[in-house]
Amino acid sequence: MKSPRIVVSGATGFVGRALIRELAGREHAPVVVCLSRNAKTAAERLTLERLALEARGGTLVTADFDPESTPKEQLAEALAGAREVYHLVGEPAVGRRYTEALKARIMKSRVGSTMRLVEALGALRERPRVLVSASGVGYYGPHAASEPLDETAPAGSDFLALVCVAWEAAARSAEQLGVRSVQARLGIVLGRGGALPVMAQPIRLFVGGKLGTGEQAVSWIHLDDATRALVHVAAQSDLSGPVNFASPEAVSNAELTRAIGRRLGRPTPFWVPAPLLRLAFGEGSEPILTGQRAVPMRLLQSGFAFRYPKIDEALAASL
Secondary structure (H helix, E strand, C coil): CCCCEEEEECCCCHHHHHHHHHHHCCCCCCEEEEEECCHHHHHHHCHHHHHHHHHCCCEEEEEECCCCCCCHHHHHHHHCCCCEEEECCCCCCCCCCCCHHHHHHHHHHHHHHHHHHHHHHHCCCCCCCEEEEEEEHHHHCCCCCCCEECCCCCCCCCHHHHHHHHHHHHHHHHHHHCCEEEEEEECEEEECEECHHHHHHHHHCCCCEEECCCCCEECEEEHHHHHHHHHHHHHCCCCCEEEEECCCCCEEHHHHHHHHHHHHCCCCCEEECHHHHHHHHHHHHHHHHCCCEECCHHHHHCCCCCCCCCHHHHHHCCC
């Protein structure tokens, strides 16, 4: 049986690498085409993932993808023959001080790259079955922790919400080409890498504590569940549009802090006041001091089963 061809952008990132490992575990390991700004560097960084694929009869190749300079024809060549496309590119947006230049990079890295990808799909005679594009629960904007938000909830009006709205609109434009489009609204992804080591470091050093009031909701998902869910939604031929990628049990910032402390055997008595965070991060403090409780209604309705629905279980597998 011929190996399926799958394209992953952002493949060298935290979620991208884990997704390749998940794909390598399929019964018929695929040919994975990894799109990166520097194909040569990406090939070196993805050595372990390539070996995992090859052990199951698959293959990993890399191709250049710079949204601002890669010709449409070259990108279309990399996409040709793909059955599934996972688009996971995005400039980090949380825990940074926003400047106008950074905000422009955040918007361009998400929206511009997606538009470029869809444009290249339009140049293909035979197009993939599905485009699964990353988005974020920041789509909903700040909400009280007591307010559950499924995929029917309206968009917020802050900067990150506006980014997500434009990002998802770019991804949905693939539907005009006959390509099913799924927008994965990711919560914080917990695993051995990504944001968790940064969050855990102050707690390891005995200076950990809640941020602001600590009441803000944190929508999270374990890395294994995130990658399994990406593959799951790609396989559901009747599923399109936004899907919340978040555990059924969101926690508050204070609860998450205490849970990390329990796992590390550290107290978490400290507190970072909101004015201090606003002084340090300016507008960029708002995603830290506010949150939203995203509910994975469509994932659960489609039959997806979480391996790590509870925060203590997820942290035990991550720290």
